[in-house]
Amino acid sequence: MNRNELNPDRSPQAAFGAHLRNSREARGWKQADLATRMSYSSSHISSVENGNKHPTLRFSRSADQVFGLVGTADSFERRYREIRHGSLLEGFPEYVGYEGRAIEIRLYNIGIIPGLLQTPEYAQVLTESAVQRRIITPEQAAERLSVLAERQAALERELPPTVLVVMDESCIRRWVGGTAVMGAQLARLVELAEQPNIVLQVAPFGIGERRTFNLPVNLLTMADLTMVAYAESQAQGYLDRERATVLPMLSAYHQLQAEALSQAQTVAMVNQLRKGTP
Template identity: 30%
Template sequence: MTVEDKRSVSMRIFGDLLRTLREGRGITLDAVAAHTGYSKSQTVKIECGERIASTAFIERAEQLLGSPGVLRAVAPHLSREKLPVGYGEYADEEARALSLGAYDSHVVNGLLQTEACMRAVFGARCPALEEDEVERWTEDRLARQSLIVRRPVCMLSFVLEEWVLRRPTGGRAVMGAQLSHLVEVGRRRNVQIQVMPARYEAHAGLDGPFTLLENPDRQLLAYAEGQVGGLLTDDRKRVSLLHQRYGMIRAQALTPEDSAKLIEQIAGEL
């Protein structure tokens, strides 16, 4: 596969725009790298359309280039090629969601993962991902996390299985930092994190993980991802069923307060 094959049209357009703005103002790649906190090689990949720019990179680059809003206007159209089938459409809807609710039974939700945890998850993929793919997927996931602090605010709800928190993904140090991050994020007024206790014999989420979204048009959507890709649906019957199921899952899980205490307890046991 050539480098050209790995680049989407939107990523190339973004990179060309970034380079044009930079060169037009006589700013070097080294200066952009230093100001954004990226390495020069990472910055080159963004300009070449081989890497998706994070929200933090875009904001800092605009500040340096004196072009507020220009890169941000293009960023929502960045394609997420080479990521799971069906994911791109979901990611676009996620970025503009008014509310989001997710039940996860295998790993910590991507919106809540630390960078080290992300790399551990992507590093465990089989067949193994190329290094540039791990970088691209990690950057995309980090960029998505801007939803947590976005204005206008997005209301976020997560239910995680207890055993997800007890698996030392990436090692004990990585998981310890991940658990601390969950407690910290859970203190935000727009975020609720709940844990489904492992002691329960059964509960309403045994059919597997899924995510619910409400978009600015007040349309309700549902997304489920499996081994061979994901499916985003607005089918009223399916979405209604999952909303009922998620309501029951939240009712059966620990309260956010008790969940935070359990997360802290698990961290102390590492």
Template identity: 30%
Template sequence: MANAIDPSASMAALFGSRVRRLRTAAGLTQAELGARTHVVGTRITQIERVSGAKPTLALARALDSVLGADNMLVELWPYVYRETYPDWSRKFMKYAEDAVTIREYAAHVVPGLLQTKGYARAVLSLDALLGSEEQLEERLTARMVRQERLDSPDRPELWVILDEAVLRRPIGGDTGMRDQLQRLLDAAALRHVIVQVLPFAQGGHEAMGGSLTVLTMPDGSHVAYTEGADFGQLIEEPTDVDRYKLIYDRLQAAALPPLMSLDMIRSAMKGNHHGTNVPSRSERRSLAQKQLQQPGGRQLRGGGRRVPDRRPRP
């Protein structure tokens, strides 16, 4: 067929080809499908030919329902939506999907991979450029889908360092914040997730401008990503990436060991927003040695770093 769209060209093309196939199987014209999903027939034409705006989440749900797609179109939608992001952003997300290790420092909010739905909604709703409730729902759905990789068979090792400000700034109300802090505690109990807190008492550091992520790829190479309030930058040049790897290593050394970090998270859950007593370096070393001696505990390297678990994943 001369006007056929190659479904492998993009996620939008795949979405359009699925809609066309389902519509044809249902014996519906484009106009009839448009009427049943409350859009004009030309909108269905645009989706099938990938010639107009990307489908909204609401339309994907309507198409799924009318065509009996068993949620297939809704599940495909976040990947279509992602194609609206800038090239560098999509490239970073592709790297993150393939990474075997994700190391992230968060200066202001909990990283997206560990956000509860309520917390994520509260954070996303703060965007001054947010146009509608529908747009908020679309962004929220896309974020929740990205979290699914943490439960997948090829899940990455995730190491998160949270600035203390992340724990002390209540976002989404008291109940929502407690739920989010509990989510951090639950995540830290998983074998493939490590959570540390960088306390205020450590003072200034090289990553204060925003968040920092360092990814380890299957071939052993690395990429880095920095993000502020209004910008993001993907770093691929090995020399530059090495500099950010060093910055992250220094953050790990300055942060509290995992067990102390969890104590600080629990303190924040109890409403103690006046901070906790931060142990001295010698006290931290002493605690790390005690953790090493605990039966069944995960080993810690010097400075409180945990030795990665090399046992096969279930």
């Protein structure tokens, strides 16, 4: 059988295929051997290796299982997310992978309702605005909405994570998409606050200098109780797994929760906004 030369620099998809071939050949396996182990056809393996077929999340996770790469920096799932989420900030695709496996999620946002809590209409207004400002393309906007839908779906898995959310008051007072869109978004927040695995709090403007974060922060607790932090600026995201830097962020989050409104007070504020305009 002819062996095509691969150029991993051609595209992320080509790099994925080359990595798959190199991993397979390093173990002395033929495509049929790998196909059997992954429960795919030999032709499917060949198409992915040659960059003719896009890898899927299921395919990537199956490859990680076969090659013993689950959760590693060199995993196929990580490469898959780099392909699929090319329009997202650096560090965010990797964060999404952790978020989908976390048992506890802590969020803090400024100015915008956190993505996990957004209605589709609210999220679409934000992406359409970014397209109009030529920050992203329509295709990238569609990709962002697709990724968001996948993230939100993970909250409905059989054993959903505990989600602790603190929003700066600006998140609910910044009117996005007009009265209809914002009204539905505020109603959604009230619904989410009723779920047993979600705690929703607003950090009011009145706490002033006692606000412990000046940028959005995401903190994840994994099943093995390790923690991952993710923070982003306007142009870049940063994933941190170092205990020495993550634990102080957790402490700051606890301090912020102590200054924030209770969930009952938060729901009351949201309901008051639903009755009028900002």
